[in-house]
Amino acid sequence: MINRDYILRLIEQFSRALARVLLLRQDYQYEEALILIDELFRQTLGLSSEFLLAAPEEMLLALVKRIDLLDVGKCLWIALLLKLEGDVYQDLERYEESFPRYLRSLRLFLEAVLLEENPRQSDFFAEVEELLTLLSRHELPASLLTRIMLYYEKTGRYAQAEDALFEALKAPDSSDEVFGQGLAFYARLQEKSNAELRAGNFSPEEIKEGLADLQRLQEAHRSPPSAE
Structure with a gap:
């Protein structure tokens, strides 16, 4: 199994913020949810999702590597936040903004999950499957x-x-x-x-x-x- 200590610590540390995003979505407070996700990006990575979307794919993958090894925790955390942000844009029916976030999210999830001996047992198997469904018509x-x-x-x-x-x-x-x-x-x-x-x-x-x-x-x- 891959080492996921980093992302588990982040999820524990920011669990209230992540839960708050879900509550904001349920209450149709989408702009507030986007602001909170942006704060999570900047607090944990010092980057915005706009930067991660604009960066060439080679640069994105370089950001989640240490020397030539994948920083699995960082990779999964970025993938998780991008998917969460994409979900909010999907709620808003702003599909032109959800689509690129889903693309980048799936790419990063796959980079990490493919290191698993059995990806079906990954903690993020459900997210990958959902993204594959969301992107299946594109x-x-x-x-x-x-x-x-x-x-x-x-x-x-x-x-x-x-x-x-x-x-x-x-x-x-x-x-x-x-x-x-x-x-x-x-x-x-x-x-x-x-x-x-x-x-x-x-x-x-x-x-x-x-x-x-x-x-x-x-x-x-x-x-x-x-x-x-």
Whole structure:
């Protein structure tokens, strides 16, 4: 299990403030809830959510690392606050502001939860599942979809993992790296027993079909467009 002492201490220390946010939402005092969340961001991180949203993804991930190791507690805390803030904007039906917060929140939750031996046992499994549902109707970047693929794979949902992979391949920001991750995904599935594959709503035949589709897409991606 990942070390979550940092975030548990923060949740305990700021439990009244977090509870207050929920009460404000229940009382439809959304602007007051946003002010309180902003105070939590600044008190615990010295940053605002606007900064975290504006920062390039590489910078965001660098902020939650110590040298090359993920600072899991900090990562989860930022993810939790961003989701909470996104929920308030969702209450306000300001979806253009909830969406980017949910995107960043899910990315950070996945970075931390994927370190779990069994993500289903994570304290934040419910938050990840809720975010996946909230974002399911949106086009997502390939960098996030490949993390979703790994998450579904690690939780034994191989058919959903394959769906995420092919969404990533079709994403505007897809790259050669995604094809490499796809090949590695099918290689790992080939090591699974038939019983494991069936439990994940998959089969050896689907591995062959998916791998063939992936290789066709890769060849098409590599081939230069024909001159007219």
